[in-house]
Amino acid sequence: MQVPAQFEYEKAASVEHALSLLAKYGPESRIVAGGHSLIPMMKLRLAQPLALIDINDVAELARISVEEGMLCIGAMARHADLLASAVVGEHFPLFHDAERMIADPIVRNRGTVGGSLCQADPSEDLSGSFAAVRAEAVVQGRQGQRVVPIREFFTGPYQTAVADDEMLIMVRVPIRSSASAYEKVERRAGDWAVGAAAAVLRLEGDTVAEAGIGLTALGARNFYAPEAEEFLAGGPATDERFERAGDIAAEHCAPIADQRGPVDYKRHLAATLTVRALQRARTRWHGRRNGGN
Ligand SMILES: Cc1cc2nc3c(=O)[nH]c(=O)nc-3n(C[C@H](O)[C@H](O)[C@H](O)COP(=O)(O)OP(=O)(O)OC[C@H]3O[C@@H](n4cnc5c(N)ncnc54)[C@H](O)[C@@H]3O)c2cc1C
CATH class of the missing domain: 3.30.390.50 (CO dehydrogenase flavoprotein, C-terminal domain)
Incomplete structure (x- = not known):
């Protein structure tokens, strides 16, 4: 049986709380979203974070909405949410095409948009999809937010522009005729x-x-x-x-x-x-x- 190394576990109640927990535990802590990539890696001891910061209760991160001409997809929106969203299908049907073929319903019910992008696995379907639509990532640290074009978000296999003390909040796509x-x-x-x-x-x-x-x-x-x-x-x-x-x-x-x-x-x-x-x-x-x- 594969068992992760010992780690601390904290549940964040808000984005600010999650960021303060990241600061408290330092660079060896990790956000856990759906856990479908991180937990298997911990079981294999490919990842050994000292602390997991669970953001599953941060409801504000799960929203999918249209704001100021942008399709806004919260980092905690699940694959299943993306697939079920009429507004996503209306403006960018490629996400429905992709989601129908990502894993199975068990993974899609749990895995998140933010987790997919932050995992930066070279085979992650949403990475190619968001790159095609020229999305932008909203990244937040304790000093404030910054916007990173998704085409500059991936810095290498399993690496992104999100710093150890930051988290991905949302992905936005300018809505246009397409x-x-x-x-x-x-x-x-x-x-x-x-x-x-x-x-x-x-x-x-x-x-x-x-x-x-x-x-x-x-x-x-x-x-x-x-x-x-x-x-x-x-x-x-x-x-x-x-x-x-x-x-x-x-x-x-x-x-x-x-x-x-x-x-x-x-x-x-x-x-x-x-x-x-x-x-x-x-x-x-x-x-x-x-x-x-
Ligand atoms: C059996 C199986 C089959 C799969 N098949 C496919 C497939 O066909 N196509 C595909 O694209 N994907 C596939 N996946 C991946 C899956 O769909 C999830 O997208 C993936 O596991 C990551 O999402 P998560 O929410 O589980 O992230 P987690 O495992 O919770 O986190 C992944 C990484 O992202 C970090 N992270 C998570 N959220 C944030 C955030 N908001 N800010 C900063 N860092 C964050 C974590 O710290 C961790 O390093 C598969 C997974 C499984 C288990």
């Missing part, structure tokens, strides 16, 4: 991605006015594909252009060979899934304009 989609290949239902791609499109006529491409589990720096986005912007939204964008995304990512597949297969997925996500986003764009979603 269509989006997420495509994932997994070995079996509920598994982590072999590879996945997110696409966001805004068209003016048949021309791409905005393109966002996120990549998950494919070794893309900061989970997105800037070269492919630049290629698409200003050009026609045709299959031919999407295929070239997929090839560009595949050329510039750096997947690693592992038990889920070799590098050439993953590059193939980067290209193919980018095209599929772009095509689905384009279909949704035209559907929205005809009154659908």
Whole structure:
């Protein structure tokens, strides 16, 4: 039986309380949200925090709302909340696509948006999704809040811009006219991605006015594909252009060979899934304009 090393446990009643507990226990303390990544790591002794600060009772962090033209998703919103949210599906359906394929209902009922992003696992589906929509992370310390573009939030595998004495409060996405989609290949239902791609499109006529491409589990720096986005912007939204964008995304990512597949297969997925996500986003764009979603 795997058992974590001994640790202190405190339940925070508010954000301020959580931050004061982080200060009290110092850099060896950890926030625990859903616990679906942290607790297994503690059982394997890959993480040995001296104290866990539990933020599950901080209700203000669980809200999903629209404020000042932004979709605001609290760090403690569960995967299941994101999946159930009509306002999320209305503005950014790629999150519903992704959430339908993240793990299983048990994990989705417990795992959180903040935990997913702060874990910064290279295979985390929400990281590629939030990168594609150009979200921003709201990070709070005892001195106040700061806003970090999600594309600068990930500083390496399992590393983020959140300092030891700070916590992620919320992720915000500017609401604009767009269509989006997420495509994932997994070995079996509920598994982590072999590879996945997110696409966001805004068209003016048949021309791409905005393109966002996120990549998950494919070794893309900061989970997105800037070269492919630049290629698409200003050009026609045709299959031919999407295929070239997929090839560009595949050329510039750096997947690693592992038990889920070799590098050439993953590059193939980067290209193919980018095209599929772009095509689905384009279909949704035209559907929205005809009154659908
Ligand atoms: C069996 C299984 C299958 C899974 N499959 C998938 C999958 O297919 N796709 C996928 O994307 N994910 C998958 N996951 C991951 C899961 O969905 C959760 O997203 C993940 O476990 C992290 O969320 P959590 O709330 O459990 O975080 P926790 O485990 O509580 O925390 C993770 C890390 O984030 C830190 N943290 C948490 N919240 C904050 C905060 N607000 N501020 C600062 N730091 C914070 C913690 O200190 C810790 O370091 C899977 C997990 C399991 C157990």
